[in-house]
Amino acid sequence: MALVVQKYGGSSVADAEGVKRVAQRIVATKKAGNDVVVVVSAMGDTTDELIDLAEQVSPLPPGRELDMLLTAGERISMALLAMAIANLGHEARSFTGSQAGVITDGSHGKARIIDVTPGRIRSALDEGAIAIVAGFQGVSQNSKDITTLGRGGSDTTAVALAAALSADVCEIYTDVDGVFTADPRIVPTARQIPRISYEEMLEMAACGAKILHLRCVEYARRYAIPIHVRSSFSQREGTRVIESIEGTDMEQAIISGVAHDRSEAKITVVGVPDKVGEAATIFTVLADAEINLDMIVQNVSAASTGRTDISFTLPATDGQTAMSALNKVKERIGFESLRYDDRIGKVSLIGAGMRSHPGVTAKFFSAIAEAGVNIEMISTSEIRISVVVDGDDVDAAVASAHRAFDLDAEQVEAVVYGGTGR
Amino acid sequence: MALVVQKYGGSSVADAEGVKRVAQRIVATKKAGNDVVVVVSAMGDTTDELIDLAEQVSPLPPGRELDMLLTAGERISMALLAMAIANLGHEARSFTGSQAGVITDGSHGKARIIDVTPGRIRSALDEGAIAIVAGFQGVSQNSKDITTLGRGGSDTTAVALAAALSADVCEIYTDVDGVFTADPRIVPTARQIPRISYEEMLEMAACGAKILHLRCVEYARRYAIPIHVRSSFSQREGTRVIESIEGTDMEQAIISGVAHDRSEAKITVVGVPDKVGEAATIFTVLADAEINLDMIVQNVSAASTGRTDISFTLPATDGQTAMSALNKVKERIGFESLRYDDRIGKVSLIGAGMRSHPGVTAKFFSAIAEAGVNIEMISTSEIRISVVVDGDDVDAAVASAHRAFDLDAEQVEAVVYGGTGR
Incomplete structure (x- = not known):
């Protein structure tokens, strides 16, 4: 039993x-x-x-x-x-x-x-x-x-x-049939993923796939609880989230999917004096305000001015808190100004396979470029590449990457339910 | 404090x-x-x-x-x-x-x-x-x-x-200003009662006054908790329910009020053999069905037939249960038939004063008769007289009794609120 x-x-x-x-x-x-x-x-x-x-x-x-x-x-x-x-x-x-x-x-x-x-x-x-x-x-x-x-x-x-x-x-x-290679509302040819590892699911969740929450996947991984994501409106098999499957299943596609997230904003601190400890001060202020940062980029310092720009992304809901916390320390840190942009989107390619396939990053960037989309920020992990792009370019970037990695199904497979509630 | x-x-x-x-x-x-x-x-x-x-x-x-x-x-x-x-x-x-x-x-x-x-x-x-x-x-x-x-x-x-x-x-x-001498919707000249004893309030509640529930008043009396009934929609003083006030306050009217209840039904068991134990069997059957009876009347046995009728009142919501419980024992008890009537009403006069005023009962019955209303059943306690009448006669009986005992206010006093909910 x-x-x-x-x-x-x-x-x-x-x-x-x-x-x-x-x-x-x-x-x-x-x-x-x-x-x-x-x-x-x-x-x-x-x-x-x-x-x-x-x-x-x-x-x-x-x-x-x-x-x-x-x-x-x-x-x-x-x-x-x-x-x-x-x-x-x-x-x-x-x-x-x-x-x-x-x-x-x-x-x-x-x-x-x-x-x-x-x-x-x-x-x-x-x-x-x-x-x-x-x-x-x-x-x-x-x-x-x-x-x-x-x-x-x-x-x-x-x-x-x-x-x-x-x-x-x-x-x-x-109310959907499982985890998909991309949001079916953006990529109608997205395929449902039959099996995915905890690590990949974590990255998917962290990168905007809304089907499972990050905490839930973290908890499942820690205690090795197999998760089975299914629709209550159909009898389809759904997606199983399990221990790492790399190596044990060579037929598994090396790329799991393309996730996107429009819920973040980008703040740029312009003209930060390039001295030891200034960046630390900025991030201490933000940590004290209990703001979780996502991606952080520090530009190479311009030798002529001795100043640099620091950009980071954060949940847009924390934007006002972060801006006012930083403005309070403007004099102390001596930066020039703040720029705020909540019309950004993050597009992420996720797959355990990219660990051992160095060509993946290049192929991803090429796909984004082919879609005519400019990359603003980049961050990577062992099984994920994320780029920040203009919010209006998210759909094109997702579709192009999905196609480039042969994730499209032969025919449209995705059925999204859920008209009854949220 | x-x-x-x-x-x-x-x-x-x-x-x-x-x-x-x-x-x-x-x-x-x-x-x-x-x-x-x-x-x-x-x-x-x-x-x-x-x-x-x-x-x-x-x-x-x-x-x-x-x-x-x-x-x-x-x-x-x-x-x-x-x-x-x-x-x-x-x-x-x-x-x-x-x-x-x-x-x-x-x-x-x-x-x-x-x-x-x-x-x-x-x-x-x-x-x-x-x-x-x-x-x-x-x-x-x-x-x-x-x-x-x-x-x-x-x-x-x-x-x-x-x-x-x-x-x-x-x-x-x-949502009303306290306890009234009668339901203000039936008797517009009903007066709000400033003070009433637990015992009278118990009888009022048991006789259909919906402002306080019987269990609550019983509990308050047992632990001597003063209750103060007030409206949350006004600043009026309301009604205080307290220890017996008879004797300590000679100005207190000896009659507190007239209550009525349309929620009961009457069952008559017709032609019960007039033998020892038959009535007990009937009430054991009803007790086993967990039915609370209110008033019970056994007619004088007709010597010629050796049979009698037994009538009782009960919550109308228990009517079907009681009827089917009794029908199951019809052969065993040997009664002739059952009559069910849920178009009845109970009108009750309540007041600690009637303990020592024997004329009260007669005056109450006269008032009912003056309204042209026929009395079907009677029951009394030390501080209450109740009669069962035709449901259509309840309003007339209540108004007549209220007037007979000088309970009417000089002018219309009752204000009933509560348009916002139940």
């Missing part, structure tokens, strides 16, 4: 019909002889509606109370899902994050999981029931207050429970 | 504006130098909407899951209320029933409170915060599952917390 953890997103349980359809899928898994633990998100737009309500009441709601409010969303969806399963003749018991033993730190709105003690889940399974767990939420270790895990939280809940229960697989159900 | 427990119903927090208005009232109480614990119901029609959702998913949802679902309602309202208070510059912390230490038995949907261990509430108060508690919900002692207290549950939560915290007063805020 296998232990399967399944996670269903908000678009899969957007209404009563969705809840009933998901219940049938869960019961089918149970009938196939598995123990089943289900993690569920809030229905459709519930979370956004609750945030709207909070904003009507207070411009800056306390994090503790916002978490208390938002966790009502999964409470509703999980109870309805348990009812729908009961109506199919199987016992299901719903558990809040707290009841499921999801212990976190006290950072409201972005809590980190410290421990998972799923005693009640284990008991429910031992008694033959299906366990339904509220995603996205936990309880803080010290204050016993309710917390939420932030973006991608329900995926993380699912993987954390799978790890704590030593599950055989963690199935992430969403 | 006094400790005040305040309870706000769903109509008081029906929308963001309501939540903000209630927050101001709470903060005013805090600023006046009190420790404040607030019990809040779900917003407006939230509970009904959640029940609708449940019905879309399952015709017979498990009680455990229905409770999990419904408790989302107070979670939303209490978090919003805490945010609104924070926005006024005061710290507020919301607590679920479980966090507030409301320990119940395991009867989902109608749990009874076993114990209240408000350690976290006490801590919040000690640290200067306002505590907001979800009404209507608790956690079962044995299974640790979430429970709900059933109808009137939030009022009961408030009184139970007030008792556990030794509060000075429990204020119940609603």
Whole structure:
């Protein structure tokens, strides 16, 4: 008997019909002889509606109370899902994050999981029931207050429970058929990837592929939990995220896919005095403001002026915070000015194969150039190359790179669902 | 410094504006130098909407899951209320029933409170915060599952917390100005009652006055918690429910008011053999079906036939259950037939004064007769007389009795609010 953890997103349980359809899928898994633990998100737009309500009441709601409010969303969806399963003749018991033993730190709105003690889940399974767990939420270790895990939280809940229960697989159900070689809305010939390594999936997630959140993949890699990404709207096989597959499977394409991300902005600090420690000061200021930087480029210093420019990218949502933090130290550091640009896009080529294939970088840059797109910044890792381009050029760059690496399917394969929710 | 427990119903927090208005009232109480614990119901029609959702998913949802679902309602309202208070510059912390230490038995949907261990509430108060508690919900002692207290549950939560915290007063805020001598929608000249004893309030609640639920008044009487019923939409003084006031206040009218109830039905068991034990069998069958009876009348046996009729009233919602339970034992008991009538109404006169005023009963019956209304059944207690009449005659009977006992105000006093919710 296998232990399967399944996670269903908000678009899969957007209404009563969705809840009933998901219940049938869960019961089918149970009938196939598995123990089943289900993690569920809030229905459709519930979370956004609750945030709207909070904003009507207070411009800056306390994090503790916002978490208390938002966790009502999964409470509703999980109870309805348990009812729908009961109506199919199987016992299901719903558990809040707290009841499921999801212990976190006290950072409201972005809590980190410290421990998972799923005693009640284990008991429910031992008694033959299906366990339904509220995603996205936990309880803080010290204050016993309710917390939420932030973006991608329900995926993380699912993987954390799978790890704590030593599950055989963690199935992430969403509204697309799996992970694709590129966003099918930009590249209609994008292929669905049957298998991908944790490392490549991490890079895909970090580079803008929205199907799995970074934290979830990190957690799965650390505990070696196989993830299976599938659509709750079809019976297709989906994508398996597993241990590194390089070497063991020579037929695997060396390039996994092309990801893109329009959510970042670029700040350039112009005319920084080229002295030891000035760059460190800039990044200390940004770190103190709790801003996560992505790519950083320091231009070669112009010998004539003794000054240099430093550019970096960051989430556009942190743009204003970063600009004001830097402006406060303008005199101290002595830089000339700041430039801000949020009309940028990042295009990334990801593939374990590029480690041993030095021609990949050149081919990628050629493809971008053939599309007539100018490269503004570059960064690389062992299994990824990213370039920053003008936001308007992202689609052309993605399509050209996708074609250059023979990722196109024979025919259009991608089917994107999800008209019912977010 | 006094400790005040305040309870706000769903109509008081029906929308963001309501939540903000209630927050101001709470903060005013805090600023006046009190420790404040607030019990809040779900917003407006939230509970009904959640029940609708449940019905879309399952015709017979498990009680455990229905409770999990419904408790989302107070979670939303209490978090919003805490945010609104924070926005006024005061710290507020919301607590679920479980966090507030409301320990119940395991009867989902109608749990009874076993114990209240408000350690976290006490801590919040000690640290200067306002505590907001979800009404209507608790956690079962044995299974640790979430429970709900059933109808009137939030009022009961408030009184139970007030008792556990030794509060000075429990204020119940609603959408009318207090307890009236009759329903102002039927008797526009009904007067608001400034003070009433627990016993009279119990009889009022049991006889259909919907302003306070029976369980809440019982709890308050047992622990001698003064209740203060007020409108959250006005600054009027409302009604205080306190220890017996008879004797200590000779000016108190001996009659408190006239209550009515259209929610009951009458079943008549026709032609019951007049033998020892037959009536007992009937009521054992009904007790086994967990039906609460109200009034019971056994006609004098007709000597010629050796048979009698037994009539009783019960909540109309239990009518079908009772009829089928009785039909199953028709042969065994040997009665002739069953008659069912849900077009009845109960009109009750309540007042501690009638204990020592034997003329009250006669005056009440005369008033009913003057209205041209036929009395079908009668029952009395030391401080109450109730009659069952045709449902269409309720308004006339109430108005006539109200007038006969000089309860009418000089001018129309009642103002009924509550257009925003239920």
